[in-house]
Amino acid sequence: MEDYFTLVTGSSSGIGKAISVECAKRGMNLLLVALPGEKLEEQAAELKSKYKVKTYYYHIDLTEKDAPKKVYVWTRENGYKINMLINNAGMGTEGPFERQSASYYNTMMQLNMVALVLLTRFFITDLKKLPKAYILNLGSISSYFPMPVINV
Template sequence: MSRSKKYALITGASAGIGKALAVACAQQGRNVILVALPGALLEEAAREIQTQYSVKVQYYGIDLSSQGAALEIYQWCKQERLSVDLLINNAGMGAAGAFDEFDYRFYETMLQLNVMTLVLLTRLFLDDLKAQPKAGIINLGSAASFFDVPYKLVYSSSKSFIYSFSRALRQELRGSNIQVTVVCPGGVNTSPEVMQRTKEAGKFAEAMLLEPSFVAEKALSALAKGRAVSTPGFIGTVYRWASWIVPYNLQMRWLSAIFSKSKKNTPVKAVPEGLQAPNAALMPQPVEITNSQKQALN
């Protein structure tokens, strides 16, 4: 039973990797704060964890892609006197398609969620984390963090930013009480749709697909071991090595061949972190993000 007054705060915690991270924290006896879009998914996740584990569970519903979201979350934690010693920036979104096939508002939302909210939450909570005897920050990158990815260029750039930001922040905090780890998985089975598309891609792709619980376990283990980077699974590790040893021009040809297929279709809708966008034409230009799509993202 947890008697600690400290909490792990996890964004995008209503489903997928975020929920798995919340469960993994609870399994370790950590109290948790779940942050995601308001609605049934968030409430059910909080209720499930509260029922199964002897920890305290708080939750806050908010659109993490909105301006001011980070400050609102921080102020709520202060108001409720919730002390955070582990910040997990998990929420994110991505899509595949040629750059000019997406409306500028789509990119504005993606960058606000993937980059701005992560940076601002980290800055807002940093002084509080420094005040703890021991604290940690886990940021969710991607195998795409290691490459310039045509036809997923804004997503991969945002994940490269997270990778660089996390490693640089770790250096600044070296010798302090705060451990920083960036987690860069490959494909993750976060929905039935992803599983179906992976099956269609072949046995190898299906075998390489990671489960959210596995990614969560490896993330917390890497943090505990003081590792700067975690690449859960075979694919993430191979991608990181490939970014070092494969010539850049060959990388570009290889990645273009993989992701240019989505150029032949109209833009696909955004998908939760760790998923590959489908090739089917799902959304006409301009791209709008509906509330139901945001629910899946956060």
Template sequence: MSTALITGASGGIGKAFGEELAARGMNLVLVARSEAKLHQLASELQTKHNIKVDVIVKDLTETSGSDDVFNYTEERGIKIDLLINNAGFGDYGEFAQRDVNRQTQMVQLNILALVALTHKYLPFMQKCRAGSIINVASIAAFQPIPYISVYAATKAFVLSFSQALWAENRRYGVRVLCSCPGPTDTNFFAEARFPETIAAKNTQITTPEVVVQDALRALEKGDSVVVSGGITNNAIANLSRIVPRQTLVSFLEKQFKA
């Protein structure tokens, strides 16, 4: 029975990945900060699907977090067949006015933890000539976005990094996918402290379940990137190809200003 490791697994897209993969008969390693939520989810999935679920309560904004997760699976001999780097967060506001510690924690979680976990589990996948990695980014990855500047930049990194790894690893039989959902029915906007006037503009909301189904289908097809949320989000993702960058960013500044 294969095993998937999911970060940010206690809610939203991460939880939806866990539920879908458990239904497909995969064992799980669930990683998040929320101990109570993780254990409740693990209990539910084990009972419903007769699978094995390990729980790692870990804050990946800590620099030792990725090492601790990897050491846990190594010590227990857990082979990771599918790594889902889903953990991440955003923060709304003018960069100069935001708390610098929150900005650097965002980089730590959205980029550094993702890179570290990928680097830890990828070599074994290459050796086995099998395995998959899904990195969850956002449609924010396709252009700079004022007022969520660090978040959009971290997701641009994830997109570029994932596509490069997709190309590097085809010869090993390892699949790498970057999932780029648009606005999704999670607590992202609340945690990022978006003003209600801005959050309310996102009228086309995708469910976490749709994001997961889109990602798993794209992974099976061998795609490098998938944009969830329909035609509108795909159009947004391609705007930077046809609209001059300064023009686009100036327009987005007006759209995202509270």
């Protein structure tokens, strides 16, 4: 499967960055996707050099209209074959519900739900054609256990 790639969203920091490192340690080629200005170029170069894997990156704000489709088109136009999709990008907030604007909540839902669903939709047909393919959707524990002042 050396010609295949693992695509990781939110790969520039936190859990996404840690997942990218672990995948590289296991010899997996990587496609790193994160916000513009998140130093993906340096991260890709470091992973490529240290672990001898193919590593490419794409800066995009997944809350933007058509961003999931743009990610898919980028992989197709460059001939990147995906055998693992890791939907990690996400955001959260805490505090009184009314503290955040409606626009903020729309952005959060766009990233945490819509982008994840659309990325999965775009890639699933190709993934199902492979003998082994994986989708990993990460989320917050607060999705399962209600907590005071943790909302949406």
